[in-house]
Amino acid sequence: MLKRTRSRQRRRPMAEINVVPYIDVMLVLLVIFMVTAPLITQGVKVALPQEKAGGIPSPTTESLIITVDEFGDYYIDIGDEKNAPASEQILFDRIRVVLEYTPETPILVRADHRVDYGRVVRAMVVAQAAGAPEVGLVTVPPERREP
Incomplete structure (x- = not known):
């Protein structure tokens, strides 16, 4: 009996948690997300016209873009x-929903x-028919030319 009590007293439960493996996994996941995030972003490639125009005030809600x-194609x-x-x-x-x-x-509308100009106007007409009071056009500011 005496031996059992001594062996129990020597073994203490370990109260520390080794977090190094968790940090390694987290860093690997971070690298994976950093590499794949730009690939997930998809969109339709368009070359916007370059025109000087006043900017629209930043809306409080997110814009709907056609x-x-x-x-x-729309x-x-x-x-x-x-x-x-x-x-x-x-x-x-x-748009109506x-x-x-x-x-x-x-x-x-970004075109x-x-x-063809008629396709852009048709998109604006469809938006207004769906109930949009105003429809804006998206452009890219022209490149600055150094004198």
Whole structure:
């Protein structure tokens, strides 16, 4: 009996937690997310016209952006299929739903500079028909030329 009590007294439970493996795993995950995050961001590539224009005040809500690519296809940045071309009816339906819940949402159209002007105007008409009081155009400021 005497031996058992002595062996129990010698073994104490370890109260420290080794966190080094957790830090290693966290750093590996951080590197993976840093590498993959830029790859996840997808969008429709358009070359915006470069014009000098006044900026719009930063809205309190997020803008709804309609994109017209160089082939004249429409894209809208809400819904499950953001990178799939949308018909005018889909544009109309999605804009109407957004404006129904948040009527102050700014509607912006960004179009490739090579697209037919009629396609841009048609996107604006669809947005106004869906209930948008104003529709803005997105441009890129022109490059500065050094004298």
